[in-house]
Amino acid sequence: MNMQSLSIVDRLPAPRVPNDRWHKLEYLFWILPFVAYFLFPTNLVLISQMMILALFALSLDLILGYAGIVSLGHAAFFGVGAYTSGLLSTHGWGEPFSALLMAAVLAAILGYITSFLVVRGHELTQLMVTLGIGLMLYEIANKATDFTGGADGLWGISTWPLFGIFEIDLYGKTGYFYSLAVLFIMFLFARRLVSSTFGLSLIGIREGAKRMPAIGANVDKRLVAIYTISAGMAGVAGALLAQTTQFVGLDSLGFIRSADLLIILVLGGAGRLYGAMLGAVVFMFAHHYISDINPVYWQFWIGLLLIVIVMMGSGGILGSVERILERRRNRAAEKGAS
Amino acid sequence: MLGNLIGVVFDGVAFGALLFLISVGLSVTMGLMNFVNLAHGAFAMLGGYVSVELMTRLGVPFLATLPIAFLAAALAGFILERTLYQRLYEADPLDQVLFSIGLVFMVIATFTFFWGPTLQPVNLPEWLRGQFRVFDIGFGVYRLFLIGVVILITIALGLLIERTRFGAQIRASVDNQQASKGLGINVNRVFSLTFALGSGLAGLGGVLGIDVLGLDPTFPLKWMVYFLIVVAVGGAGTIRGPLVAAILLGIFDVAGKYYVPEIGAFVIYVLMVVLLLFFPNGLITRRA
Numbered sequence: 001m002n003m004q005s006l007s008i009v010d011r012l013p014a015p016r017v018p019n020d021r022w023h024k025l026e027y028l029f030w031i032l033p034f035v036a037y038f039l040f041p042t043n044l045v046l047i048s049q050m051m052i053l054a055l056f057a058l059s060l061d062l063i064l065g066y067a068g069i070v071s072l073g074h075a076a077f078f079g080v081g082a083y084t085s086g087l088l089s090t091h092g093w094g095e096p097f098s099a100l101l102m103a104a105v106l107a108a109i110l111g112y113i114t115s116f117l118v119v120r121g122h123e124l125t126q127l128m129v130t131l132g133i134g135l136m137l138y139e140i141a142n143k144a145t146d147f148t149g150g151a152d153g154l155w156g157i158s159t160w161p162l163f164g165i166f167e168i169d170l171y172g173k174t175g176y177f178y179s180l181a182v183l184f185i186m187f188l189f190a191r192r193l194v195s196s197t198f199g200l201s202l203i204g205i206r207e208g209a210k211r212m213p214a215i216g217a218n219v220d221k222r223l224v225a226i227y228t229i230s231a232g233m234a235g236v237a238g239a240l241l242a243q244t245t246q247f248v249g250l251d252s253l254g255f256i257r258s259a260d261l262l263i264i265l266v267l268g269g270a271g272r273l274y275g276a277m278l279g280a281v282v283f284m285f286a287h288h289y290i291s292d293i294n295p296v297y298w299q300f301w302i303g304l305l306l307i308v309i310v311m312m313g314s315g316g317i318l319g320s321v322e323r324i325l326e327r328r329r330n331r332a333a334e335k336g337a338s
Numbered sequence: 339m340l341g342n343l344i345g346v347v348f349d350g351v352a353f354g355a356l357l358f359l360i361s362v363g364l365s366v367t368m369g370l371m372n373f374v375n376l377a378h379g380a381f382a383m384l385g386g387y388v389s390v391e392l393m394t395r396l397g398v399p400f401l402a403t404l405p406i407a408f409l410a411a412a413l414a415g416f417i418l419e420r421t422l423y424q425r426l427y428e429a430d431p432l433d434q435v436l437f438s439i440g441l442v443f444m445v446i447a448t449f450t451f452f453w454g455p456t457l458q459p460v461n462l463p464e465w466l467r468g469q470f471r472v473f474d475i476g477f478g479v480y481r482l483f484l485i486g487v488v489i490l491i492t493i494a495l496g497l498l499i500e501r502t503r504f505g506a507q508i509r510a511s512v513d514n515q516q517a518s519k520g521l522g523i524n525v526n527r528v529f530s531l532t533f534a535l536g537s538g539l540a541g542l543g544g545v546l547g548i549d550v551l552g553l554d555p556t557f558p559l560k561w562m563v564y565f566l567i568v569v570a571v572g573g574a575g576t577i578r579g580p581l582v583a584a585i586l587l588g589i590f591d592v593a594g595k596y597y598v599p600e601i602g603a604f605v606i607y608v609l610m611v612v613l614l615l616f617f618p619n620g621l622i623t624r625r626a
Contacts, residue, residue: 064432070431070432070435072435117611117614117615120618123374123431124368124374124431124569124570124574125570125614125618125619127374127431127435127566128566128567128570128610128614129611129614131563131566132563132567132607132610132611132614133611135563135603135607136604136607136608136611139601139603139604139607140604143600143601143604255559259439262435262436262439263436263439266432266436296447296450296451297447299443299444299446299447300443300444300447300448300451302440302443303439303440303441303442303443303444303445303447304440304444305440306436306437306439306440306443307422307437307440307441307444309436310426310429310433310436310437310440311422311425311437
């Protein structure tokens with residue numbers, strides 16, 4: 001095996017001219033949440049958390065899978081979104097859509113400011129800066145107990161009914177469709193974005209940042225733009241979690257959340273959008289069942305899984321599926337030729 | 339007031355010396371192999387647990403556990419380097435980060451399984467406990483011992499790298515792998531031995547740090563960012579860089595926690611981001 005094939009970035013899908021038409025499987029994928037609603041009526045809260053996590057993973061996919069920026073602190077933006085929405089609510093403004101927008105704007109502003117640190121410097125600096133910013137926000141939230149509730153978390157959030165009609169209930173029915181709708185809209189946005197010329201230029205930067213200026217692309221400016229967008233999206237995910245669970249924990253900013261997010265993305269397959277969402281579903285499902293038995297086991301198996309993914313170089317679930325399909329197609333082509 | 343300041347600086351230097359001892363191996367691995375190893379703290383933790391087990395089960399004295407912990411961590415580092423790390427030298431940093439996070443998770447789970455999540459005790463010998471006073475300022479004996487040990491090790495390390503044939507091979511490999519291979523240096527062997535040495539030093543630091551940093555299964559994650567800061571700020575691939583960075587970090591951390599406890603660890607994160615802003619490649623960069 002040659003060394004090059006070990007790299008996850010090299011295993012990302014080959015760049016191709018984007019086709020904006022929807023594949024049959026995509027329609028099927030988006031029908032699934034409606035099927036799940038009737039199949040698992042008692043697990044609606046869990047499934048809406050999967051969808052929120054999927055949105056969060058989608059935001060990381062934009063910078064990691066498309067632009068090739070590795071972040072160890074993406075939870076910072078998630079947490080900023082969650083605390084923004086939560087604090088608005090505890091200070092008397094519980095209208096969900098405007099809070100979502102506020103969370104997106106604040107997270108995007110933070111993303112914009114920090115993006116200049118992230119874009120400059122080499123890989124190690126990038127890792128350290130993303131990690132450092134995440135830890136900094138964690139410390140702020142941890143120490144500002146009067147404001148954020150510190151380690152106890154932020155309680156007493158009440159979300160006003162959506163459109164003034166639909167109450168966020170205990171069974172999670174409203175939260176379910178609310179999360180689904182937000183996820184779907186953000187997904188449409190991300191899908192459009194990555195198949196635009198801007199999205200293509202990001203792939204170009206990932207594949208060869210040194211050559212992009214030669215065809216007239218301002219690399220730094222584009223990275224700043226996608227980082228800001230991704231931060232805003234993560235903020236929306238955080239706000240969504242705060243609104244549907246009516247609680248913000250300190251762990252929403254923690255390193256473990258950022259690490260888990262990376263795991264989800266490589267598990268599902270980075271650079272494919274659907275990989276991020278699939279990874280979130282599989283991860284949450286496994287977490288829900290294995291963690292129930294013993295949280296220590298969970299950490300062991302997730303660690304082992306990570307090492308296996310890296311060593312096998314499978315490109316996550318979607319990467320493996322794609323490879324199997326490719327092999328089958330090649331075999332069929334050979335048969336046809338002979 | 340001045341007495342306080344001197345005490346804080348003294349504690350900070352001792353803390354920094356310890357951080358340097360643990361992180362210096364990481365600096366060399368990052369500089370030499372370009373490997374972003376988030377699992378470096380695991381070797382320190384292994385050293386710590388080996389020492390605790392030897393002390394509590396077999397009654398080995400504290401000082402005698404130091405070389406054994408060094409060897410155990412070095413051996414673990416050597417084996418992991420040969421079997422796993424080595425395959426990822428050419429890989430993307432993302433792969434290395436994921437691999438080492440996975441390793442950290444597995445190590446934490448394994449240690450929790452066998453030793454439980456509690457803090458491990460350490461029995462320091464009588465002569466290392468307590469304080470001595472100079473001009474009415476109290477200094478911890480153990481911290482002085484710590485500084486002394488690290489000074490000795492730093493001198494030994496400096497001699498090893500500057501004066502020996504193996505040191506010359508390390509320096510050559512850091513500067514230019516291709517040319518070193520061309521000159522007949524077995525670069526892979528240099529990598530393995532250096533990795534083992536770095537892991538061993540971390541293991542040593544793990545034992546010396548039980549009293550200062552505490553020892554429980556989350557150790558590698560809890561202190562990971564400190565080790566990374568030392569390397570990122572100090573600049574990978576040198577010894578002087580991490581030394582300066584570690585001492586700075588130690589002093590600022592202790593001073594921050596002493597004078598402004600309400601903002602806690604915030605001080606060092608700000609320090610790190612500011613330093614990285616002005617020195618994106620570390621304080622002291624390698625000669626190109």
